[in-house]
Amino acid sequence: MSSTTQPIARGSHFNRILVIAGHAFTQLVRMKVFYFLAVFAVIAIASNFFDLPQHEGPESIGMNVLRSIKSWSLGTMTLFSVVLSIVATALLLPKDVEDRTLYTILAKPVPRIDYLAGKLLGVLILVFVSLAMMDVLMTVVLQIRSSMILTQQIAMAQSQGWPQDAIESLRAETALHGPNWALQGAVFAVFLRASIMASLALLISTFSTSTLFTTIISSLIYFIGHFQADAREAYLQAGQAGEGVFARMAALVFSLVLPDFQNFNVIDAVIEGQAMPLVALVKLSLIGLYYAVFFTIASWFVFAEKEF
Numbered sequence: 001m002s003s004t005t006q007p008i009a010r011g012s013h014f015n016r017i018l019v020i021a022g023h024a025f026t027q028l029v030r031m032k033v034f035y036f037l038a039v040f041a042v043i044a045i046a047s048n049f050f051d052l053p054q055h056e057g058p059e060s061i062g063m064n065v066l067r068s069i070k071s072w073s074l075g076t077m078t079l080f081s082v083v084l085s086i087v088a089t090a091l092l093l094p095k096d097v098e099d100r101t102l103y104t105i106l107a108k109p110v111p112r113i114d115y116l117a118g119k120l121l122g123v124l125i126l127v128f129v130s131l132a133m134m135d136v137l138m139t140v141v142l143q144i145r146s147s148m149i150l151t152q153q154i155a156m157a158q159s160q161g162w163p164q165d166a167i168e169s170l171r172a173e174t175a176l177h178g179p180n181w182a183l184q185g186a187v188f189a190v191f192l193r194a195s196i197m198a199s200l201a202l203l204i205s206t207f208s209t210s211t212l213f214t215t216i217i218s219s220l221i222y223f224i225g226h227f228q229a230d231a232r233e234a235y236l237q238a239g240q241a242g243e244g245v246f247a248r249m250a251a252l253v254f255s256l257v258l259p260d261f262q263n264f265n266v267i268d269a270v271i272e273g274q275a276m277p278l279v280a281l282v283k284l285s286l287i288g289l290y291y292a293v294f295f296t297i298a299s300w301f302v303f304a305e306k307e308f
Contacts (some may be wrong), residue, residue: 013114020105020118025125027095028088042137063273065145066177070271073138074186080134081127081194082222088123089201090214113300116202120296123198128191135187139179146178176273185281186270192288196259197222199295206302225261259291 096102105115150171157167201218208214266280 013111016110016114017118017121020115021121021125024092024119024122027092028122028126031088031091042134063173063177065149066142066174067271067273069138069142069145070177070183070186073134073141074190074267074271077131077134077138077187077190078193081131081190082197084130085123085127085194085198086201086215086218086222087211088126089120089198090205090211090218092119092123093205094209094211112303113296116206116299116303117296120199120202120292124195127194127198131187131191131194135184138187139183142179142183146174150174173273182270182274182276185276186267188281189264189267189276189284192284193261193264195288196291196295199292199299200259203295203299203302206299206306221258222261225259228255228258228260228262256294259287263287 093102096105102115106112153170153174154167157170162170197218200221201214204217205211205214208217263284266276266284270276
């Protein structure tokens with residue numbers, strides 16, 4: 001028994017999953033393509049510090065610049081995390097088959113559900129660490145810009161003789177667009193969306209023989225997921241009275257299988273400076289957990305029938 005498979009074969013399910021996750025994380029970090037994606041994400045977020053409009057008045061600049069930084073940063077995080085979660089998951093199983101690592105692991109007393117859960121966890125750790133680093137960068141940029149803009153706005157307000165209560169109101173409004181807990185909730189929502197896509201890509205990769213096929217189908221489902229609610233509503237409205245129960249049951253099954261990414265549109269409200277209710281974050285967490293567990297169990301059923 002090799003040194004890499006000894007700790008995997010021993011211990012509890014949780015320990016085996018952690019060991020496999022650690023191996024998957026290390027394996028993904030060594031892939032240079034993700035360095036390129038990370039550099040792209042960092043440049044996209046950092047560019048918000050320099051690309052500032054100067055043709056508006058100080059008051060307009062304050063809200064628009066901070067809103068723009070949050071919009072571009074969260075958009076970059078979403079794009080990066082979704083691409084990373086899909087591509088990373090799509091690469092793991094084929095690479096293990098190519099390197100014959102999969103045969104070595106499954107030849108030992110390692111349940112296949114532990115193997116799949118470990119691989120998924122490794123991807124999620126990588127996505128989480130990447131988002132955390134980008135979150136720190138975004139927060140720093142946003143904090144610096146908030147302080148600069150607030151100083152400019154207060155100086156402008158004082159020069160125009162604004163009353164103190166109006167200045168305090170301006171200060172509070174600017175703070176709503178700066179770093180706060182609602183913004184951190186939005187970043188966590190980005191992570192939850194990436195988690196759903198990683199677990200979906202895991203399911204597709206269990207019956208796919210091509211990394212490209214897994215990537216394309218996962219991306220297509222991600223695109224469809226943004227219009228699922230509209231399509232479901234149109235389908236229900238188009239149904240005849242006698243078909244109402246059947247249509248609703250079909251729509252329910254469809255929504256349980258295919259994620260509805262319109263639920264994550266709460267991020268738009270955070271960009272506009274609104275707070276994210278705790279109940280909304282809990283709802284998104286439960287949605288993310290449901291699909292991650294559902295797709296992982298489905299992957300296990302498919303993977304258990306394959307011969308290695």
